[in-house]
Amino acid sequence: MEEQAMLARDLVLRVCAGATEFDPQWVGAGGKVTTPFVVPRDRNLIRGIVAAGRAMGVDRLLVCRTRAEFSYDPVTEVPLDTGTLIDLIRGWGPEPTDFLVCVEDFSAAVLVAASELTVAAGPADFVREIVGPDIPRARADFAVRAREGNRPELVRAAQQHHCAEPGARHSRLPRGPGPDLAERLTRRVERARGRIPGPVRFLRGLRGTWCWLMFGTLLLAPLAVPALGVALPALVLTFWLLFQLALLARSRTVSFATLLRVSALGALLMWPTALLSALVSGALGLDVQHVFSQTYVAVTVEELGKLAPLLVLALLARRRLRRLAAVDFLLLAAAAGAGFQLAEQLLNGVALFVPADTGTGAGQQGGGLFLTVGSATGAASAVFSGHAVVTGLIGATLGLAVVGRRYGGWLWLLPVLATALVFLEHLQANARAAGARLDPVSTFVYGVFGGGALTPWLLLLALVFAVAMDYRLIAAAAETTPPLPGRAPLPGLRRWAHGRSVAMRVRIPADIAPLFRRIALSWVDLPVTFATALTTVVHEFATATMAAKQGPGALCDALRFLRWRRANAMGEARSRGKSWRRYPSQEELDHDARDLARRIGLAGTGGVVVAAAALLATAGPGSGSAPDLGPGGVPAYAVRAVELFYGWAAQADTAATVWTALTGLAVLSLLTMGNAVPHAHPRMGEFLRSPTANTGAVLGMLAPGQVGYALLGFAGMALPRRVNRLISR
Numbered sequence: 001m002e003e004q005a006m007l008a009r010d011l012v013l014r015v016c017a018g019a020t021e022f023d024p025q026w027v028g029a030g031g032k033v034t035t036p037f038v039v040p041r042d043r044n045l046i047r048g049i050v051a052a053g054r055a056m057g058v059d060r061l062l063v064c065r066t067r068a069e070f071s072y073d074p075v076t077e078v079p080l081d082t083g084t085l086i087d088l089i090r091g092w093g094p095e096p097t098d099f100l101v102c103v104e105d106f107s108a109a110v111l112v113a114a115s116e117l118t119v120a121a122g123p124a125d126f127v128r129e130i131v132g133p134d135i136p137r138a139r140a141d142f143a144v145r146a147r148e149g150n151r152p153e154l155v156r157a158a159q160q161h162h163c164a165e166p167g168a169r170h171s172r173l174p175r176g177p178g179p180d181l182a183e184r185l186t187r188r189v190e191r192a193r194g195r196i197p198g199p200v201r202f203l204r205g206l207r208g209t210w211c212w213l214m215f216g217t218l219l220l221a222p223l224a225v226p227a228l229g230v231a232l233p234a235l236v237l238t239f240w241l242l243f244q245l246a247l248l249a250r251s252r253t254v255s256f257a258t259l260l261r262v263s264a265l266g267a268l269l270m271w272p273t274a275l276l277s278a279l280v281s282g283a284l285g286l287d288v289q290h291v292f293s294q295t296y297v298a299v300t301v302e303e304l305g306k307l308a309p310l311l312v313l314a315l316l317a318r319r320r321l322r323r324l325a326a327v328d329f330l331l332l333a334a335a336a337g338a339g340f341q342l343a344e345q346l347l348n349g350v351a352l353f354v355p356a357d358t359g360t361g362a363g364q365q366g367g368g369l370f371l372t373v374g375s376a377t378g379a380a381s382a383v384f385s386g387h388a389v390v391t392g393l394i395g396a397t398l399g400l401a402v403v404g405r406r407y408g409g410w411l412w413l414l415p416v417l418a419t420a421l422v423f424l425e426h427l428q429a430n431a432r433a434a435g436a437r438l439d440p441v442s443t444f445v446y447g448v449f450g451g452g453a454l455t456p457w458l459l460l461l462a463l464v465f466a467v468a469m470d471y472r473l474i475a476a477a478a479e480t481t482p483p484l485p486g487r488a489p490l491p492g493l494r495r496w497a498h499g500r501s502v503a504m505r506v507r508i509p510a511d512i513a514p515l516f517r518r519i520a521l522s523w524v525d526l527p528v529t530f531a532t533a534l535t536t537v538v539h540e541f542a543t544a545t546m547a548a549k550q551g552p553g554a555l556c557d558a559l560r561f562l563r564w565r566r567a568n569a570m571g572e573a574r575s576r577g578k579s580w581r582r583y584p585s586q587e588e589l590d591h592d593a594r595d596l597a598r599r600i601g602l603a604g605t606g607g608v609v610v611a612a613a614a615l616l617a618t619a620g621p622g623s624g625s626a627p628d629l630g631p632g633g634v635p636a637y638a639v640r641a642v643e644l645f646y647g648w649a650a651q652a653d654t655a656a657t658v659w660t661a662l663t664g665l666a667v668l669s670l671l672t673m674g675n676a677v678p679h680a681h682p683r684m685g686e687f688l689r690s691p692t693a694n695t696g697a698v699l700g701m702l703a704p705g706q707v708g709y710a711l712l713g714f715a716g717m718a719l720p721r722r723v724n725r726l727i728s729r
Contacts (some may be wrong), residue, residue, distance in 0.1 A: 008064035009071035031476030057499020105505035124478035204700030214666035230349030251470035253567035257676035264671035266339025275307035319581035323571035326399035326466040333395020337387035351644035368426035372563040384429035471533035473573035482593035485602040486727030497531035542726040548716020613632035674703025
């Protein structure tokens, strides 16, 4: 607070729209969580307010009365002590009055009415200390009480804070948009699991058998056609690259199986992309081998074609597109690029295969197994980071701009800069492979950005910021998002981050230029953003670890719940109060949250905390090996790869053609089937009694892409008992 005592009217005008209502503009700024509730004005309420102040990392609170007759009273600074705050309220006299308790930087406040109505608003950590960890349940209980009691002030508060929809009393559920095609198909599959479990088990076992047969095909194909030996290593590296990105992208809402299907779509898009590139070159009167076709035409068409899966998602699942996190755009774009690069490397590797005994095998560009890059092009070593990395960088910046639009339109500069950088890198690689050089300006700009060496690190930097942004938005959607079981770990880190933010916010002058003020506030909020992301990641990891201790079934259910919870939170945060499509429904998500808490032994934590119990009681790819074509190298040019493969296929015999077709079918099958989190698991007792009867169930949950889930589940059962204490009640 300023040296000159602040008057009550100054504080009330900043936060409130009236004596018993918060200002809607203040509530909507900064992603605040609001929860009205009915509570007697007693010591328990004051304890909850003091605990909320401690959660914000502050050592004092601002208190004043909100009625007009007290407008010229000074605001009182109160330390975080229950007795001191109670003595202040008693000093106002025996007559109950409306009063406001606010944090020093006005980021959180509690409005206590003379009646039993109380409203808490601010960050989720602040509100949870007052109403309990389950904020959606507290809001739903208040809406029920407002409807049943038929008290105008409660009904108005419920509607104002979106606990209940305006309209008739019988209007319980808001009308929202209908399901899209993807949701309808998913619902049909879910109903089939319950209505016809026998045929579903048979199909699940058939899928597992087919995937293992396809895996065996990839093992046997090189024995018949040595050139096909490139398929399995390239496919494994594709899995590995996407797994690395999915593991780091902890805020993702798309499944790993979806990423692999998108990569299969990216591989299939190589043929139409090559055809379109050839058509554009023909329309310009150029041969496909012309340097202009290999550079400007090919790079433009390919970079646009690799983003086509995002357009397909917008057509088939537009509701799902509105629930995507910022990091999901990165993953989907990287998956499409990984599939494109997989197809390009397979065609080049098969068509240009050189037996190992000739001593002229291809060299592979170094870079280890972390975000493996493409092959170097010639002696100049113009490094191309690979289609997965460069397309993922464009997707990452696009996700930051789309999801972070509340931070300003300047974020749309990021996709423009990323596209320019990717275009130059791809252009430089193809130009060197074609034996040409770019103009001096493009070469200079390309060198400033590290000559392609910095692109993977820029992708990782964008991934970190995307994850932090996603978790900050998820925390702001706590009004409708079921809480994670137990208390959040590392509470001291969150208190420090909030306290530092409050202390620095009050020092930022209000009369400086708006641009400088926004920059300063963004810098002040950065520790809160990263602390929220880190603690949430640790909380989710601890939840999954405790679920793994209960067996593979609990682990898989926990993984699905965590992903669905993030998706619904992102949908709520991105909707900004507009109608949007939930999947799964709020009731299903609440049921899954309670079931998960029960299975890991934290069922009691879904209610309210002890302090608030009395309050509610009354109410690259990796590149594989590619042969050296001499000084030019292998360009990232889809038309060239397709032409080389067609030339090889025209000279191949019937057996080689058949094995090649089987290899392509195997690659697509392993990318599109048997990679999802298993839904059904054989019971150990039934398996011991009749092992052969559970063969189909085992095959259904142990397809090649699902072995990892089973290994994690069985490894979790071997964990020590102390992992059950990773999360406290």
